Amino acid sequence: MASLTVTDEQVRGNPAKVIQPAWVRVMHWINALAMILMILSGWQIYNASPLFAFTFPREYTLGGWLGGGLLWHFAAMWLLMINGLAYLVTGFATGRFAKKLFPITPSGVLHDVRAALTFKLGHDDLTVYNYVQRLLYAGIILVGVLIVLTGLGMWKPVQLYYLVALFGDYPTARYIHFFCMAAICAFLVVHVVLALLVPKSLRAMIIGR
Amino acid sequence: MAKRSFLIPGVDKRLLIKDSIKTMPDVTRRRFIAGGASLGALTLLTGCDVVDSSSAEEMLKQVSKFNDAVQAFIFNPDALAPTFPESAITKPFPFNAYYDLDDAPDVLAADWKLEVRGLVDNKKSWTLDELYKLPQVTQITRHICVEGWSAIGSWTGTPLRDFLKLIGADTRAKYVWFQCADKEGYNSPLDMRSALHPQTQMTFKYAGEILPRAYGFPMKIRVPTKLGFKNPKYVVSMEVTNDYKGGYWEDQGYNSFSGS
Structure with missing residues (x-):
């Protein structure tokens, strides 16, 4: 019936x-x-006080x-x-990290990188992250943690001396902080380009579906 | 023929759901636009214009005051700044000021006296010879500039807390306020707990030699638990006070506590 x-x-x-x-x-x-x-x-x-021989444009x-x-x-x-x-x-x-970001296997990453480079990586099901996404999302979370820890260490190098000690010394923490920023900027470029190439993923991040 | 189920006889369930969703997207669509609007707001917020607006400045000032309170809260009076071996000293140690070395104060030792004011028992002024007779200690610590660079140096002098005790300062007061001989009149407030920190020092020597003009002759206040601009050079007076009297850089927007 x-x-x-x-x-x-x-x-x-x-x-x-x-x-x-x-x-x-x-x-x-x-x-x-x-x-x-x-x-x-x-x-x-x-x-x-630039670390390298360039400064960022004032604008x-x-x-x-x-x-x-x-x-x-x-x-x-x-x-x-x-x-x-x-x-x-x-x-x-909520188990979201465990469910969405793991496992990350080398063979899975290799397979999906190859597929991405030959434009064969599908985005039919946005609820499942492919291995390249998993690696990048998990990686950028780690970079985020690192940039906050180095930043806190530089902000309070005496009160939080153990943070600075963890990274070596104050100038080293400063370099790590800078490279984390560079990694986040690189991620941002790829992330935005891909979101625009797959607009339904951008839509999902705005309205949820 | 495939078996099909019907919610309403004669109507395809999938089509019905599809249709009913079409009546919903109104809300969804509005939410999408709202999402778009917040994207626009994001661009607006990050634009430079907002920096000129007084409301943004007021908000930033309030957060900076909040950050003062947070830093005072986490300040551990017993936490010592790391010390280094002599081999770690930065050579040459940089001269740093808002003017060239040629414009640095050229203090005549014979004319100079440290003036003591405010909530202290003994307000007598101190000559350099008198100050040199106080017990001194040497410490090699990292000077960290608000700009981000840092350098390790060796400073010798009298712990400020010993001097404050000697002059009978009211150490329940909130600040020790320093005034300097720099052009435009440099000054800076130091919260009492930092003033009483064991490493905070009235510095008379750099690397074992009488403090050179570049580093603040005749006296610098070395505070390894503060950023460099809270380490005044060419000091001419100190006042123990409960009033926040501002400072050269603090008044321009550098965070007032600026602790390390």
């Missing part, structure tokens, strides 16, 4: 299923804002001068750290 109700099976099969839950979307965009504020103010701070810095850049950096850090911590806790507690 035909049923008169919609079963779970059927609901799951319809296109309205949630790909990105609300907490992921909210935290993702707060993180995006915080990261951009941190990067642009960080470039302002970098320019005051791409925040704060107007070193003092302003520092105010932005040490304000946006709260947004970044509180949101980031909430994301890590929720990600582990």
Whole structure:
């Protein structure tokens, strides 16, 4: 006999299923804002005493001068750290990390990198991350943790001396902080390009489905 | 023929669901636009214009005050700045100021006196010879500049807390406020707990030699638990006070606590 109700099976099969839950979307965009504020103010701070033979163009810095850049950096850090911590806790507690980011196997990564380079990597099911995505997302979370720890160490090298000691010394922590920023910028470029190439993934990060 | 199930006889269930979803996307669509709007807001917020707006500046000032409180809270008066062997000293140790070395104060030792004011029992001024007679210690620590660079140096002098005890300072007061001979009048407030930190020093020597003009002759306040700009050079007076009197860089926006 035909049923008169919609079963779970059927609901799951319809296109309205949630790909990105609300907490992921909210935290993702707060993180995006915080990261951009941190990067642009960080470039302002970098320019005051460059580590390398270049400075960032003034138009791409925040704060107007070193003092302003520092105010932005040490304000946006709260947004970044509180949101980031909430994301890590929720990600582990809900099992999302375990489910979406793992396992990451070398053969899986190799296979998907090859598929991506030959434009054969499918995005039919956005709920399942391919191995390249898993590696990049897990990797960027680690970089995020590293940039916060080096940043905290540089902010309080005496009170949090063990953080600085963990990275060697103060100047080393500063270099690691810089390279983490560079890695995040590189990720950002690839991430945005791919989101634009697969617009339904951007849509899912905004409306969830 | 494949078996099909019907919610309403004669109506394809899948098509029905599809149709009913079409009536919903209104909300979904609006949410999409709202998402787009927040993207726009993001661009707006990161634009440089917002820095000029007074509301953003006011917000940043408030957060900086909050950061002062956080730093005071996590400040451990017993946590010592790392010390280094002589081999780690940065050579040459950089001269750093908002003016060229040629414009640095050229203090005549014979004319100079350290003036002591505020909440202290003994307000007598101190000559350099008198100060040199106080017990001195040497420490090799890292000077960290607000700009990000750092350098290791060797400083010798009298722990500030010993001097404060000697002059009968009210150590329950909030600040020790330093004034300097720099052009434009450099000054900086130091919170009492940092002033009483065992490594905070009235410095008279650099690398075992009388403090050269470049590093703040005749007296510098070395505070290894603070950023460099909170380590005043060419000091001419100190005032123990409960009032926040501001500072040369603090007034321009550098975080006032700026602890390490």
